[in-house]
Amino acid sequence: MTQNTEHTERTRVSTVVVTGASGRTGSRVAAAARAAGLTVRAATRARGFDWRDRSTWEAALRGADAAYLVHPLDVGAPDAPEAVGGLAREAVRLGVRRLVLLSARGEERARPTERALAESGAEWTVVRAAWFAQNFSEGPLVEEIRAAGELVFPGGAVREPFVDVRDVADVAVAALTGGERYVRRTVEVSGPRLLSFGEAIAEIAAATGRELVYRAVSARDYGERMAAFGLPPEEVEFLVELFASLLDGHNAHLSDGVRQVLGRAPRDFGDVVREAAADGVWKP
Template sequence: MTQNTGRTHGLTVVVTGASGRTGGRVAEAARAAGMTVRAASRARGFDWRDRSTWAQVLRGADAAYLVYPSDVGAPDAADAVGDLAREAVGLGVRRLVLLSARGEEQAGPAEEALRASGADWTIVRAAWFSQNFSEGPLVAELREYGELVFPAGAVREPFVDVRDIADVVVVALAAGDRYVGQVLEVSGARLLSFGEAVAEIAAATGRELSYRAVPVREYGERLAGFGVPTEEAEFLTDVFASLLDGRNAYVSDGVRQVLGREPRDFGDFVREAAPAGTWKP
């Protein structure tokens, strides 16, 4: 993080999804900035689906980072985000930052629920994560089979490093009123197709890796074959059908706006991850 616009030392911040891709980085960045972090996770007794677990995590905190888990299901996201935000405000935790997705229509109701909660809110809309290639199901396909099968066609995306998302979130949490009521769109600095992204990974690893585009419906069938629950597979295919239609083929300036620097490049991410054996079979 290269820019800090508010008080960080002494702030207590609740971080939901603290064991996830963004939450873990937000917790790390918040601690590095001098904040006290309360990790809200099932391992620590917090459950998005059990409202009785919320108050113990929120009470006495100054701010919170909200990321709704995709495995719980989108239909419940708006209600849960709105209810948690209202409970937070009722307990004196008014400063809330929500992670959302650029161009994802399914995320709209959760954003509206946060806006209506009475919180001092900021929404961070992120492009596709660079780390989706190094963590989660996509990396397993590349590592084990040398091929990424995905329904993105030749669509180009400005992949964003989750560390940039975390840095933006921490500044937004600490910056007082500066980003209250704002939507911050964050992305990487250049557009790449999924095939081009896989080619950069192949070059860094010295492996023959390929990308194969498939129709969304076929990808949904693959998910079901891998044991993904039907409701979750249907939700994901609905998201991909809209999200990967080219609507996100543009660069956003949220990282530069908040941090005063350029976003981390996808190539730098790949060159850092490759020596760690991320894509070795």
């Protein structure tokens, strides 16, 4: 057997652990992995996995070939480097060498977590994603748009290339199954065009036939709103600093990672909006 064949055998992926498999990206990664013929092992609290409890890690990882890692709060959270680095080292110890980490494009706070992954001994890939298009149709922003007819958010007039999470998932699965092609590589993914948050809300309004308003506030004012909804003070402080640093305009550019990896253009924000509107996501 040649050395190249040995390496191919060692890195072939058939079973992939998907952390956050019930979440926004994890659910799509799980679906894309199954569509690619992989066996998916969901690593969620409902299945006994807990990022904060190391005793749950071995059962989730043992016998798998690869894993998709997404930190439960944010890749730039203070505890993320230790958690991701620790899980990655445990994965390598158990023979799960192929790891793909979801990171954030333009988030300097994420770099220590990326380094922790790179130093684990894993065959790693980092996928840095722009702001998700589905943040408008899934998660905490949706109820405000649906019920109040407005979005209050600290985005100002900053423009962002909102990325479809299905593209993020497809890139992640391609990295998991692509052999050496994506090992020790960072891939940045975005949507195909820049939109401000106000322009995004205007597209949602046009698709739904509703009058919707975007109201820009400061990150600090938004933090007060989050605190009023009961978020822990330390989480509020982290998110205030995160929004202030991410939404300052430095991310107002396109990335070509989707085309590089998948050989096609990324899906457009308008497609996501039309599909969600057809499903009645923003109906009051």
